[in-house]
Amino acid sequence: MHWYILGAGAIGRLWACLFEHGSVPTTLMLRDKAALKSWQHGNSIELHESGQVQRCSPKAETINNPNPIRHLLVTTKAYDTLTALRAIQHRLQPDCQIVLLQNGMGQQQAVLDLLPDCQLWAATTTAGAWREPPNRLHSISRGETLIGPLTPASSVLPDGWDRLPLTLTGCNEILPVLWRKLAINCAINPLSALENCRNGELLHNQHRLQLLRQVCTEVEQVAAAAGITLFTEPLHQQAEAVAHATGDNLSSMLQDIRHKRQTEIEQITGYLCHRASEYGIATPLNTALLHQIRTLTMEREHRND
Numbered sequence: 001m002h003w004y005i006l007g008a009g010a011i012g013r014l015w016a017c018l019f020e021h022g023s024v025p026t027t028l029m030l031r032d033k034a035a036l037k038s039w040q041h042g043n044s045i046e047l048h049e050s051g052q053v054q055r056c057s058p059k060a061e062t063i064n065n066p067n068p069i070r071h072l073l074v075t076t077k078a079y080d081t082l083t084a085l086r087a088i089q090h091r092l093q094p095d096c097q098i099v100l101l102q103n104g105m106g107q108q109q110a111v112l113d114l115l116p117d118c119q120l121w122a123a124t125t126t127a128g129a130w131r132e133p134p135n136r137l138h139s140i141s142r143g144e145t146l147i148g149p150l151t152p153a154s155s156v157l158p159d160g161w162d163r164l165p166l167t168l169t170g171c172n173e174i175l176p177v178l179w180r181k182l183a184i185n186c187a188i189n190p191l192s193a194l195e196n197c198r199n200g201e202l203l204h205n206q207h208r209l210q211l212l213r214q215v216c217t218e219v220e221q222v223a224a225a226a227g228i229t230l231f232t233e234p235l236h237q238q239a240e241a242v243a244h245a246t247g248d249n250l251s252s253m254l255q256d257i258r259h260k261r262q263t264e265i266e267q268i269t270g271y272l273c274h275r276a277s278e279y280g281i282a283t284p285l286n287t288a289l290l291h292q293i294r295t296l297t298m299e300r301e302h303r304n305d
């Protein structure tokens with residue numbers, strides 16, 4: 001067993017360290033020769049975690065290496081999934097185990113369509129990490145990771161994952177788990193990005209709180225139409241609890257906007273609005289937020305020209 005990691009960013013590198021700690025052989029797949037050259041400055045990941053520093057030394061190679069792949073972890077941003085997979089598709093063996101560890105929805109079905117012979121899992125995590133190029137990685141928390149198969153599988157966990165040193169729960173029904181994460185992301189990410197505020201600041205202003213609750217109502221209607229039970233309590237209570245618990249955090253979408261990076265809005269609110277239109281459900285607020293984030297991103301791109 002050898003796990004290849006496609007998407008050697010913050011989460012991909014954190015998982016490379018976790019695989020190494022679990023004695024699971026791992027290779028980071030780097031985009032190109034420039035990325036490999038940068039990696040070769042230290043040939044390792046300097047992992048900063050809980051005030052300690054360790055070195056992890058997974059293998060690393062460019063995606064062009066021809067070796068066959070039987071175990072693949074995908075940790076690109078959701079919008080890069082298909083492009084990245086197409087570039088290495090010829091290396092994937094028919095029985096390949098693939099795990100998608102990403103935020104957002106839509107890419108899972110697209111991968112099922114692209115690679116019908118593979119065994120596919122989806123995972124979602126509350127781990128937090130950020131990368132300081134070239135090779136320093138800050139792990140904020142290993143969090144909790146939920147994983148489950150999207151194709152018929154003999155085991156709820158992929159090969160070797162029981163050895164990973166993290167809080168990992170195997171779920172027979174992963175789709176509702178992905179929806180729950182999507183629902184919370186819909187509630188917090190676009191609003192915090194547009195309001196340019198920390199998660200907790202969504203709760204301290206009556207207007208923002210009203211918007212958050214309206215987003216949640218729309219999300220609940222779409223989830224119900226998809227046959228998904230979100231939480232036992234109303235979504236807005238859950239979203240407010242998460243915003244409170246992560247009060248000082250900047251959401252990933254706000255961070256992406258501030259760092260002038262592409263956001264995952266299309267795979268979060270975009271996916272929700274797409275599903276809503278399939279069911280004939282109106283989601284005026286989510287649609288408005290989707291357009292506002294798109295406009296913000298486009299304006300930014302024009303300003304950069």
Ligand SMILES: NC(=O)c1ccc[n+]([C@@H]2O[C@H](COP(=O)([O-])OP(=O)(O)OC[C@H]3O[C@@H](n4cnc5c(N)ncnc54)[C@H](OP(=O)(O)O)[C@@H]3O)[C@@H](O)[C@H]2O)c1
Nearest residue numbers: 007008009010011031075076077078080084102103128129
């Ligand atoms: N970071 C977190 O704390 C966190 C927590 C929970 C969930 N997540 C989710 O996990 C996923 C990954 O997030 P992240 O923060 O790790 O993102 P990231 O740091 O941007 O890493 C993504 C990596 O994918 C690589 N990539 C993209 N397209 C590629 C291609 N065609 N070939 C090879 N490599 C390619 C990028 O390479 P380049 O650097 O060369 O562009 C980058 O290194 C996202 O869905 C995110 O929402 C992240």
